[in-house]
Structure formats: C-alpha cells, structure tokens
Amino acid sequence: MELSGSEIIVQFLKDEGVEYVFGYPGGAVLHIYDAIHQQDDVKHILVRHEQGATHAADGYARATGKPGVVLVTSGPGATNAITGIATAYMDSAPMIVLSGQVPSGMIGSDAFQEVDAIGCTRPCVKHNFLVKDINDLAITLKKAFYVATSGRPGPVLVDIPKDITAPQIKIPYQYPESINMRSYNPTVKGHPRQIKKAVELLLSAKRPMMYSGGGVILGDAAQELRTLTRQLGFPITQTLMGLGAYPAPDPQNVGMLGMHGTYEANMAMHECDVLFAIGARFDDRITGDTSKFCPHAKIIHIDIDPASISKNINVDIPIVGEVKKVLSDMAQIITDSHQKPDQEALAKWWGKIKNWQAQDCLAYDRDSQHIKPQSVIETLYEVTHGDAFVTSDVGQHQMFAAQFYPFNEPRRWINSGGLGTMGFGLPSAMGVKLAFPDADVACVTGEGSIQMCIQELSTCLQYDLPVKIVNLNNRYLGMVRQWQEFFYEKRYSHSYMDALPDFVKLTESYGHVGIRVENPADLKSAMEEAFAMKDRLVFLDVITDQTENVYPMIQAGAAHNQMEISPDHQKRQNSINPEGELA
C-alpha cells in the first residue's frame, strides 16, 4: 500500500485501534486534516482550545486505560497543549500528542508559527520524537504508543514537519505489529526474594497500614489489591490519585490520607509499625514533614518506576515491578503458607483506629441556611447512586469531592493530582463521556476553575456530550482564600471572584441547560432534575457557603499527627495532645 505521510498517520491510528483524536487544525497540519477528512474510522473531535484537547484525551485515557490522542498545529498549537501534557505527565496518563512542525528545511529559521516543540515539551513528556524522514514515520508512531502505554505510562509527543505529510510523496506502508527498543525495557517482574521478605514483614506486623496510590489504577490492579487487603484484614488508605481502587464504603478503608486526608488515616500512618506502599510515590502532599513520616514503621514499596523508590522516603523493602503481578504473587504466597497476621495485635490496632474514626473528622454543619459544599457532593453521590464518573477541577471543591464521594470502582475519579491544573475538569469529562456515552459523567468544579476551559461547552454541544457540571460557586478562589485566612491574617489578596458571569445564561447561550440553586432545600430536586435530562448538558450553578474551609488539614511541611480538625481555632489548639491524639 503506497501512502502519503498524512495517510500513514491516519491509517496507523486506525490500525492501532484509536477511536478518537482530539485536535485543532492549523497550517502545519493541514495535510493531515485533509487525510482525516477522507475517512470515518478515526473520529476527530474539534475542541475550542488545545489545552482542552489534551485534557479530553487525558480524561479518555484515565477512564478507559487506553492512550488518548491529540493533534495540534505548530507554534501556538503546541504551546497551548503544554499545560495538558504536563498534567498527564505528573499523573502518568498515557497520551500521544502529534504536533505539526514547519517544513524540515525551515526548522531553525524562526519561520511563521515555528516553536521548538521538542525543546519546549522535553521536561514534561516521557519521551518525544522529531520525525526527520517519512520512512521513519510509522515506526516512530509505533514507538510513541509503546513508550506512552508501557512501564510507568506518560505523554509522548511526535513532532512532524509539514513536508513529511505532503500528499505528493507516497511510500509503501505496513503497520508495524511489534516494536523492540534496545534502550527501553520497562522492568516488569518483581524480585521473588523481595516479595517473600515483604510477605514475612507483613505477617509479623502488629500495627500494619496499607497505602495505595494511582499506580494501582494505572496498573489495573484493583482486584488484586482487594483480594490481598481482605486476606490480610489490614486497614487501607488511598491517595487522591488512588481513590476507588479499594472500595471506599468498605469497613477496612480508612479514607484518603495526606494534607486533607482523614484523621484516622493520618494517625494510623503515624502510628503504624509496617507501612505497605503500593503504586504510590510519597508525594509531599502525602508525607508532610518527611523527617517525621511514619516514624515507627518499616516500609515496603511496590512501584514500576525504580526512580520512585527511596526518592522522598527511604524504604526497607523495595519491589520494582508490575503492581498487579506482585500483589497476586503475595496473595498466593500467603495462601500457601497457611499463615495469618497476629490477630490479637490486629484487633487491638483496629480498636485504636476505631477511636480515631469516632472523632468524625469530616463532620460539617448540616443545619446551615447556606448550601454547604460537602452536602452538594453527598447529594451528587445519592442521586448518581455512587455510580458516576466524577471529574474535577482544582481547589476546595476537588477536596470535597474526594472526601465526600466514596468511590467504589477504579477509573471513576478523574482529577489533576500532581500538577493541580485548573481547567482540567470540563474537557476531561468530555473525554470520559465519549468513552462511556451511557454513564453519568459529572464535572465537579468551582467558579474560578470552570472559567479556564469554559469554551469547551461549545464542543459539548457539537458532539452531543451531555455531561453534568456541578459548580460549587463560592465566589472565591476558595483554596487560595483558605490559605490566606490561615496563613496571611485574612488578607484576601486577589482571591475574590468579582464580575462573575451569569452561568445559567452563559450555559444557555452555548445551547445547554443552566440551573441555579441557592437554597439548601432545592438542592436534591435540582440535582435529580439535572441527571434526569439524559441527553442534555446541564450546568448546576450551586451558590455555596463562601466561608467554608476544607478540613481536616495538615499544614504544608507538618507531620501526620499535627492535623487540624475543627474549624474552631480554640478547639483546634486544645484538641490534640502532644502524642497527636485527641484530648
């Protein structure tokens, strides 16, 4: 088959099983767009901003486990995509970005819309390629998909000069079925001796704690995690990125850990004698003060990325390998050994944890005449029967969603954890909705974040993507305001969202449905009304309490046993004794 470079790209995507490409045209990719026009197998979604394309592809990838594909033009097309590439990089989402480039002969001449896309993206991609010869095009694309989806996944950019895609130049094309790269062999099998040592340590633990992260979701290891956790009977906490791998409503789950994690999860981290970290990377929002992190614990760590091991926290038993396989090996070894953890010690440990749980650290004022943001998420959970895909933006609303929507399944909670990118919520919801058209997809957002990619409302209309937007409208960059309240003596510098649009009218002008909710009594019925409109995008503009803060909170750089639970300052001061327990 003789194909032009453009035709090779499109045919390759089809052969690779790509359903959707999220993109935006421009000079350097016109040939490619012409090839896209002449077929229907690979569907192109025209976003309204390249950042939207990357987040949409990212949402699609996180919900499905398949790589998301983006197509942008050179120069501003590529630079607009960078925020979304970096977002995917920080959260290890598999993504392929095809960027147009000025013709090979003009590279380096400051040509119109020329930017060094390879150089610009280098620090925030897993790898990138510049295609210099049409004969390398198909194999380079194959490499890009292989690198993006294997090992620790991540975004890969392929920069394609315009001349490579010219319709006149045709070469024979064959889909490269497999690929071998001498410089890239992601380690996959955990070391058996390390695994055995880890099992022995787990079985000897008196106060064990499991801490699982996004790696369990990326590695499709939720089932294995559940089996092993139940077999051991240990408490488990999950990171912001790991929510849903272990079902939140399960009694062994003690909730999220870290800066806005639960009191019980953080206290159990502080007190445990064996910490079992699974596909988690000891991020600073988790560890707080690293010198006071899990001071009594021996640590086991499974990760597919050797560089994640002992990076922030030294571990005692590292296991480099695929989480799924390592967890199932462990479960097997324990079954075969007919051994059990020390039941007496475990019962005592659970007793302690139950005491911490009794503090009810997520309590909030349910009788307020204002709508409390927590209650909005709880209502969302009720109305969607806990079965929705929930994407989120960044801020207080994100934390409330993570705390108050108990996820049962992996890949249901989709948020920008590593980079914390405002603007992620709506476009990522579009990607999810495309992948799962029959599912409820909710975007939990704030009036600040939603304005960063609001233009995608137009894309939603064009492609019939009836997502539900739940805007926790507190008229503040709430998370910024919270820090200013706590740490800057309430000097609210530029965190008030003045001159807000009328979101209902705005949504309507985009051709969708807008509903404003101002009264707690109307919340549930409005939410039900929104989700009953299966085929309409509904923007729920919920006017929430402006003064609400996210609790519990560990200040940046503090230790796990230095949580602040109650919003009442006096109580906060007095409530925790020097051992970190509530008085």
Added chain:
Amino acid sequence: MRHIISLLVENESGALSRIAGLFSARGYNIESLTVATTEDPTLSRMTIVTLGSDKIIEQITKQLNKLIDVVKLQDMTDKDHIEREMMFVKVRAEGESRRSEIQRVSDIFRARIIDVTDTTYCIELTGSSRKLDAYIKTLHEGDVIEVVRSGSMGITRGEKSLSL
C-alpha cells in the same frame, strides 16, 4: 562524593539536551560532561562527573536510566577503573629562565609543549583531573592565558566493558 558515570546513549540529536536538562531541572551538579560517537555510529559514549550524597547519586543514576535514549549506564566510582582528562594550557613564557622553568615542570608532569611563540607556550597534558589541577598551580596565575579541559573520561580495567 564525586562520582564518575559512563553512559551509552542513542546517537540522536536530542539525547544530550535530555541529559543536560535532567541535571538542571532536578538541580543536580555536573562537574564535567564529555561525549563522542563510538565505534558503533548509532551510539554515543558519555562520561559525566558529578557530586552528590549517596541518595542523590542513586536518584541521578535512576533518572538517567529512565531516559529513553540511555541504553546503558555504569557508575565507575567504586569499580577498578582508569580515568583521564586532557588539557591545553596557553601560558606566557618570556625570558630564558622562565621558559626553561616551564619546560622543567612540564617534564616532571609529562606534559608536552605543542606550540611555541616568542612569548608563549601551549602545553598539552593528560592525566587525572587532580594532576591537571596540580599542574596549573605550578604556573604563575598571571601567566596563564587560556585553559581548555576536556572533562574526564573513564574506562574500567579488565575484561568487563560497557557495551551492548
């Protein structure tokens, strides 16, 4: 501690900037970096000399290994290895006694004078980085006109090699 790390990398245009970028982005130290193509034109050999605690060196090697263009890596520091650096020094050499003094010292260091003018010598010297430092110290500071150093390169002794 000072570490000397050898790498085999794909001979691709972006490889060097990826490695240099890694060091600057993560705040690691580069004492020296040398690179050239090997007998296999698809591979480059790079030697990096870096400073850091054991923990940082561990991260450096892991992060380097993680780069897709890095084919193989070896930290030679604790292995029996040979290390050399090459240097050119252009130095002011005026008056008979000064000229012969420079010659004498150069002989002791087994340095060679490779270019001569009425007023200058250009000297070539190969050895460990410390030897190069020591040689420079023997010259009067004001006399040194120009110094060019290659950065260190290393090779392990014996049968074992860094190759595919």
